[in-house]
Amino acid sequence: MLLDKRSFLSFLGLAPIFAAAQLSGSVGPLTSASTKAATKTCNVLDYGAVADKSTDLGAPLASAFADCKSGGLVYVPSGDYALSTWARLSGGEAWALQIDGIIYRTGTDSGNMIYIEHSSDFELFSSTSEGAMQGLGYELHADDNWSGPRLLRLYEVTDFSVHDFILVDSPSFHFSLDTCTNGEIYNMAIRGGNHGGLDGIDVWSNNIWVHDVEVTNKDECVTVKSPSKNILIESIYCNWSGGCGMGSFGSDTNVSDITYRNIYTWSSNNMMLIKSNGGSGFVENVLLENFIGHGNAYSLDIDSYWASMSAVDGDGVQLSNITVKNWKGTEAYGAERGPIKVICADGAPCYDITIEDFAMWTEEGDSQWYSCESAYGSGFCLQDSDDHVSYSATTSTVDSAPSGYSATSMAADLTTDFGSTVSIPIPTIPTSFYPGATPYSALMADSASTAAASSLASHATVSSSVVSVAASVPSAVAPSESIPAATSAVVTSAAAVAPSPAVGAQEGSTTSAPSFAAPSGAGNSPQGPSGASGFGQKGQQGEQSGQGEQGEQGGQEVCYV
């Protein structure tokens, strides 16, 4: 599918706009869902499924998969389904899974509700953009149980996409991409409880493009873990979350060529947290570009002594060639948690760190700090030298706002969290994920003009939405205080080709004097193992609230991921 997009874009002369240098090649399925459906369609209703919200979908789904796994489309029509035995779908090729219904968790096993492994040329989507998994995590969370199942996991899947799909209230993590290759994830809404351990998207994979995703929770928004290479993450709306991050990193970290671009973060623990504590290996060639934040505890937070994980053996993960560029907005309380914190390992000082075009200011009080330790490069408190010897933390405090810090807000920022003890409503997938950026692809529900429920209809229309790509490069996004969103200016080239619906219509207004509600829970009231928000140089770490990350790497549970 992306192949099609790319050739179409080249035809329009728009290809460079992809700026997809961070990817190593094409991503997405090799065969369209319509072709797969024409080959064979396996409707779960023909395999014993009943959309009555009580009959177990597990066996019918497995049977439908068995019949269509060698080429075909497994179809879950609209309706409410119950999943009480988890689906482990292994070894498919040239297949798609179209879930237009809503799958409710009724089982109590841990593990993964839907686990897709050893598949190639795969697509998971909802043609109505309303298909969802409702994990009903609150039922477990109300009993203080955080070890229920994850919703969706892909393991060793190649040439694939997951899109137009909604994940709600996972008992544990929502979506993990484990050792996958050539994938595209887009047009998703993920909404979990307001607690640590309920990650949005975790990816440790190669050549993956994640874009146009909204996450609400209180842990990872979209996070890169090790090993990873060639990951491009764009237009992410962390709408009350933990925030995006990289890590936690331990031994033999191997992460390179990562770009985060157009990341909007509201009421989160941080805008970007690169976290480790001891360990070894490297993180290199990282670009963190076009970030807007409001109401967050931390902003840029590189913490190589992250106290929410136990220290592991090693001198530290070597960080190098990290560029932080065009960050705007405000943080919750800059005197307590300044917008720049670059704490590198004394045993492995980081280098080639660049911080430029970075202007953030505090929402509370009238000062903020920048802090660096064993960090080399250019900008702010970074030391500019080639010797790369360790140095202890230096903190500078500023008492006036940098010019140009003001940045637009999204119109519909969540004003209160969903807690973790009552049912969480299923959201709709937004059509804007970053101020001024139009999603690369229209929602399937909007692009399929007829017969939305038909996969045949749904896929043929993708190319019509492709032209909106041009709009999604808002390098000029609204640092200005007065213009109501720089959105319209950015979009013209796309609009000239084909008017795309409502660009900028819903991304709200520029706020020059943000007065956001106190971000309770955004790192201010840590629930995690580290507890108190002790502040002193090293005490600044370790309050990523309530992470309690029971991570996973290669299928193993480790305590610090």
Ligand SMILES: *[C@@H]1O[C@H](CO)[C@@H](O)[C@H](O)[C@H]1NC(C)=O
């Ligand atoms: C927590 O919930 C999961 C999933 O229902 C269950 O397997 C596990 O036994 C529960 N743990 C506790 C301590 O109750």
Ligand SMILES: *[C@@H]1O[C@H](CO)[C@@H](O)[C@H](O)[C@H]1NC(C)=O
């Ligand atoms: C890091 O991972 C890449 C694959 O992404 C691999 O080719 C390389 O050998 C790894 N490097 C180390 C030092 O493990």
Ligand SMILES: *[C@@H]1O[C@H](CO)[C@@H](O)[C@H](O)[C@H]1NC(C)=O
């Ligand atoms: C630094 O990383 C960028 C990607 O962010 C890459 O384009 C560039 O080649 C890297 N520089 C070096 C010296 O490796």
Ligand SMILES: *[C@@H]1O[C@H](CO)[C@@H](O)[C@H](O)[C@H]1NC(C)=O
């Ligand atoms: C942000 O989250 C809240 C709660 O989920 C939702 O009402 C609002 O629509 C979201 N914003 C957008 C732009 O989707």
